[in-house]
Amino acid sequence: MAAAVTLVARGVAVTVFESGPVPGGRARRVTTEGRELDNGQHILIGAYGELLGLMRTVGVPSDAVLRLPLELRYADGFAFRALWLPAPLGLLGGLFFSRRIPIKERIDAVRFMLALRRTGFRVAAGLSVKTLLEKHRQGGLIGHYLWRPLCVSALNTLSEQASAQIFANVLRDSLAGEPGASDLLLPRLDLSKLFPEPAADYVRAHGGEVRTNSTVRDLSELRNGFSSIIVAVGPHQLKTLLPDLAPDYEYQPIYTCYLQYPGNVRLPFPMLGLAEGLVQWAFDRGALTGERGLVACVISAQGDHQQMQQDELAATCHRELARALRGLPNPEWSRVIAEKRATVACTPQMKSLSLEAGVPGVLVAGDYTDPDYPPTLEAAVRSGVRAAHRILET
Numbered sequence: 001m002a003a004a005v006t007l008v009a010r011g012v013a014v015t016v017f018e019s020g021p022v023p024g025g026r027a028r029r030v031t032t033e034g035r036e037l038d039n040g041q042h043i044l045i046g047a048y049g050e051l052l053g054l055m056r057t058v059g060v061p062s063d064a065v066l067r068l069p070l071e072l073r074y075a076d077g078f079a080f081r082a083l084w085l086p087a088p089l090g091l092l093g094g095l096f097f098s099r100r101i102p103i104k105e106r107i108d109a110v111r112f113m114l115a116l117r118r119t120g121f122r123v124a125a126g127l128s129v130k131t132l133l134e135k136h137r138q139g140g141l142i143g144h145y146l147w148r149p150l151c152v153s154a155l156n157t158l159s160e161q162a163s164a165q166i167f168a169n170v171l172r173d174s175l176a177g178e179p180g181a182s183d184l185l186l187p188r189l190d191l192s193k194l195f196p197e198p199a200a201d202y203v204r205a206h207g208g209e210v211r212t213n214s215t216v217r218d219l220s221e222l223r224n225g226f227s228s229i230i231v232a233v234g235p236h237q238l239k240t241l242l243p244d245l246a247p248d249y250e251y252q253p254i255y256t257c258y259l260q261y262p263g264n265v266r267l268p269f270p271m272l273g274l275a276e277g278l279v280q281w282a283f284d285r286g287a288l289t290g291e292r293g294l295v296a297c298v299i300s301a302q303g304d305h306q307q308m309q310q311d312e313l314a315a316t317c318h319r320e321l322a323r324a325l326r327g328l329p330n331p332e333w334s335r336v337i338a339e340k341r342a343t344v345a346c347t348p349q350m351k352s353l354s355l356e357a358g359v360p361g362v363l364v365a366g367d368y369t370d371p372d373y374p375p376t377l378e379a380a381v382r383s384g385v386r387a388a389h390r391i392l393e394t
Helices: 002-008 047-057 090-098 104-120 127-137 141-155 164-173 194-203 237-242 285-289 310-324 378-394
Strands: 015-017 029-032 033-037 065-068 071-074 080-081 184-187 209-211 228-231 251-260 271-273 281-284 295-298 333-344 362-364
Touching: 002 047, 002 194, 002 378, 029 333, 033 333, 047 194, 047 378, 071 141, 080 090, 090 104, 104 141, 104 164, 127 141, 127 184, 141 164, 184 285, 194 209, 228 378, 237 333, 251 310, 281 285, 285 295, 295 310, 310 333, 362 378
Parallel strands: 015 209, 071 271, 228 362
Antiparallel strands: 029 033, 065 184, 071 080, 251 295, 251 333, 271 281, 281 295
16 A cells, blocks of 8 residues: 555556455454454554655544653553653663663663664674673663563564564664654554555545455466556465565464453553563553453464463453453453464564565565564555655656
8 A cells, every 4th residue: 555655646557456355464454243453453653754654645644643752651560751852862861760670770771772873773693682682781670671572562573583683773763763753653543544544545536446355366467457566465475476486484473362341441551561471562442542441462472372262362361451450350352363474573584575576567565575674564664665666766
């Protein structure tokens, strides 16, 4: 959709073929048991410049997201909030008020960021995030509450496996970026309404066409009718369309457990961390989207939860919430949505695809193709814009 919007804005005729009933790929609205839910709980940050720019282009209102300074608030009482100050003062100020973290770790955290800045946020090849943190004495409480959760949230890969270079790129553009770059932007609309559906309306309004429920199984079907083709599919679907190009990726899951409580149940903060169990973050959908009493529990990356049945996992999520929130009643309804191949594993060995597919007139886009960013909404949009610009150039 990012590619299509970029092209039609320049007067290029575009047809989008979408295999599903709703655009959005692996970040979309789904209907399950008569209810509309997101297939995962995704968030944005202020550094997502390409995505935010395209959202403005297609007319998504600014209040479609709740914008907050980077604040990690946990159910056990720990809280970190970056200040709206130039880097690294925002981090320094936030750490100053994080009393639970030992003063030495706070000082070392600032030194860590300054050391990354001196090297232009370049780290040794092949390094994992865990090794990087240990090297800079960031494996204590600050690693537990700040760095490792940021790693899993941004890269969807555990710190033992995650690429230190990609993590450094994220820190460069967020905590060390422009004022507001590290802000949390929590969606107040479902993911399809947040960009893909307004983008589809924009494409149609500018003479393009969006065909849902239209699966392309062979690119030769399109070669005679179109001068250029952008293949923007999930990495596991690439083998069908471009079998000679598709690498053998490792994948990481994202599990989202929706728990429906009575309407008066609220979390103390719209995005609440749970630091000791399976659940990493719980989102108050009532505070964000108006779905009162609905809590979305998110478990990113691989782990023991992958062996659980859905009922068992939902019960575990409720128990962990109940330990944090006294007097929490039993949920009235639950649903687990498991994206087992939510992202490619963001490891130092991850292969980045080039824009060209090796087939004349065919380009490749997708969150897994960005050479600089982890597989996120921003990476997906960047890849689409990059492919559109190549078409405009040629």
